Amino acid sequence: MRRILLLSDIHSNLEALDSVLSHAEKLEFNETWIMGDITGYGPEPKACLQKVLSLKNTKFICGNHDRVVSKTVQPLGFNPHAIVAAYKNMQLLDGDELNWLARLPNSLSPCGQVGIFHGSVLDPDEYLLTIQSAIPSLRSMNMKGLILGFFGHTHVPSLFELDENANEFYDIDVRPDFPMELPLDGSRRILINPGSVGQPRDGNPQASFALLEYDDLKAKLTFKRVDYPIDVCQAKLRNEGYPEILAMRLSIGF
Numbered sequence: 116m117r118r119i120l121l122l123s124d125i126h127s128n129l130e131a132l133d134s135v136l137s138h139a140e141k142l143e144f145n146e147t148w149i150m151g152d153i154t155g156y157g158p159e160p161k162a163c164l165q166k167v168l169s170l171k172n173t174k175f176i177c178g179n180h181d182r183v184v185s186k187t188v189q190p191l192g193f194n195p196h197a198i199v200a201a202y203k204n205m206q207l208l209d210g211d212e213l214n215w216l217a218r219l220p221n222s223l224s225p226c227g228q229v230g231i232f233h234g235s236v237l238d239p240d241e242y243l244l245t246i247q248s249a250i251p252s253l254r255s256m257n258m259k260g261l262i263l264g265f266f267g268h269t270h271v272p273s274l275f276e277l278d279e280n281a282n283e284f285y286d287i288d289v290r291p292d293f294p295m296e297l298p299l300d301g302s303r304r305i306l307i308n309p310g311s312v313g314q315p316r317d318g319n320p321q322a323s324f325a326l327l328e329y330d331d332l333k334a335k336l337t338f339k340r341v342d343y344p345i346d347v348c349q350a351k352l353r354n355e356g357y358p359e360i361l362a363m364r365l366s367i368g369f
Contacts, residue, residue, distance in 0.1 A: 123150035123267030127157030128313030134343035150267035151233035155180025177219035185216035196358040246286040249275035272310030320368035
């Protein structure tokens with residue numbers, strides 16, 4: 116049985132990442148999939164990058180902040196606070212680290228009928244916040260032969276589902292520590308966002324991640340939330356001159 120740690124949107128928040136990994140050790144995971152945005156927003160891109168590179172059997176996707184920080188694209192569409200943070204992150208990474216980020220793919224198929232993305236199946240910059248926005252991606256999964264898809268970008272833990280037999284779409288309520296069986300018989304297409312490690316935006320300031328237990332016959336998904344020392348990350352942001360809003364929002368999970 117593969118036990119896969121699902122992480123996304125770490126955003127240079129070392130305190131959140133350390134707390135997630137400390138908790139995850141008890142889950143005995145043997146793989147890690149990261150759906151992008153290791154960098155951006157937070158104060159410690161180098162430490163976060165080094166930390167995730169030390170994880171076992173890890174697959175990485177490039178996020179939109181990773182592309183800006185690595186100088187792959189300009190920060191078009193970024194708000195001023197995100198731009199300031201991206202350029203501060205850029206200055207903290209060396210050439211090899213920036214080149215590594217720049218080479219990350221926009222999508223991967225790590226096994227079987229499974230895909231991992233940052234935004235949507237169709238567009239790495241698209242936000243899937245509602246079932247209506249997820250419908251084109253769910254239909255595209257059918258054409259691509261994918262049963263499960265994992266994404267990030269929204270910072271909101273989510274599960275969207277297409278019932279192939281009824282041709283119905285569902286936005287499934289997700290709860291921490293509630294194992295969910297995922298059918299792999301082709302009757303469903305399922306898109307899953309584990310939420311954000313470093314900057315949650317669902318009104319819950321706890322770091323968010325998930326565990327996938329997977330083999331060719333069955334899969335089980337469990338969403339997780341953990342506390343972390345938010346005040347420590349906030350102090351670093353303020354001491355290093357990051358926009359105040361980036362510190363404040365961590366307290367309210369938005």
